[in-house]
Amino acid sequence: MAYDLELAERVRSALDGTPDVAERTMFGGLAFLVGGSMAVAVSGGGGLMVRCAPALADELVTRDGVARMVMQGRELAGWVLVDPATLDDVRLPEYVAAGVGAAREA
Template sequence: MAYDEGLAELMRGDLEGRPGIMEKKMFGGLAFMLYGNMLCGVTSHGAMFRVGRDRIDEAMEIPGTGPMEFTGKPMGGMVAADEEAMADDDLRGTLMALAFAHAESLPAK
């Protein structure tokens, strides 16, 4: 399963210069980690953001988002973002900010 390299480059640009960011290939996609905790990623179906359970409702109000599913089951605290949400700098930035808020609340791994 391949991921969209264009989306990966878009996320790399958003994350450039931020300390603690690493890339990790996972489940046929590409995850971006903040000090070892998943922040966001790119799959064969688009993008995903780990916003945490306490921010999921806020993230799901953003146009172009929906539940992130893996093997047909929703993943808690994760949202999927479609191409339109990813193409909009403001929407993508809001999702990234929610993901950073969650990841920064976790201890480094």
């Protein structure tokens, strides 16, 4: 499955004005890097992958449509996957900001 082009454009808009942003296609999706570190990615499998502090991940997974990111059967600490149906104009910028903050800390 190709990544969601509309969601990618919404992420670009949320990142508008953020310095040192780059885009890179990875694993069938589109990753957005800040300062060379991945912040968020529009997943080829659907949804938004968000990098965040592990403590924030614990909080975010209590929200509807947010799950821990799992790759090859293992949970990725500090990563969550957000269902695109829950990404309204309030939540999307929040998740993008969390990803940018985590990327800057990396």
